[in-house]
Amino acid sequence: MIHLHKVSVQFGNLVALHPTTLDFCQGQFTVLLGASGAGKSTLLRCLNLMHTPHAGEVRVDGHGPLQDRKTLQMHRRQTGMIFQQHQLIGRLPALQNVLMGRLGYHSTLRSLFPLPRAEQEFALQCLERVGLLDKALTRVDQLSGGQQQRVGIARALAQRPRLILADEPVASLDPVSADKVLSLLHRICKEDGISAVISLHQVELARKYADRIVGLAHGRLVFDATPDALTPAQAAALYEHKAAGTPPADVAATVRSPFPIATAKEAL
């Protein structure tokens, strides 16, 4: 459903993402793994052009290349974002935060006024799906971290997304809450056929929930396969080489495009 073709990102002289070609298919739950600075957020943000690639093309089925403003707007409207720090408005109730997910469907002028009852009911349904209907009128700064992230998921769902991008969504949660939040996100994506691309640092959670793991090191794709193909040694190697330079050879050797639902190749 979304295709990166030789996409690269540079910040000044730093190449954060070397030319990368990757296809993400509808309904696939993909986890990005890699050490800090490996390029996970950069890759994630290319998928809705929050980072403008230095070179290459991002193409979305049904929209074509993300070139003009209108195409990008339509793609972003159907792309839910979930962030590590939730990015909610703390003084507003959960319901108001979830309604923010609907703003892309209304003109700026219309969104200055309360949204129609049907929109409010849909936002309540989204809260119900994440188990927080009873917290609809509670300020989000009075909710726990896990509950706040569930509001973040409900807000993403309110967009009726085809794609969810989540940047370390459980990094600030304890292990039990992290598992619960990721399990919820995984279940909803599978029920609704939503594609998800999620950056994580927890290899065990990636193994448990991912259909596909994409490993990055030093801005390069170094692993692309199903979780059962990731050996403990490969997983460890992804996190062993943090200093700038060439990617670790033992990990780089594992680049592959093994399964029909996804293709991946590093563009040389």
Ligand SMILES: Nc1ncnc2c1ncn2[C@@H]1O[C@H](COP(=O)(O)OP(=O)(O)OP(=O)(O)O)[C@@H](O)[C@H]1O
């Ligand atoms: N806006 C920016 N300006 C300059 N350099 C940046 C910017 N964003 C990222 N970088 C650099 O690009 C490289 C990749 O960063 P990125 O955030 O994609 O890594 P990451 O794998 O997501 O790391 P983490 O797990 O710590 O979030 C890093 O060296 C980072 O310092």
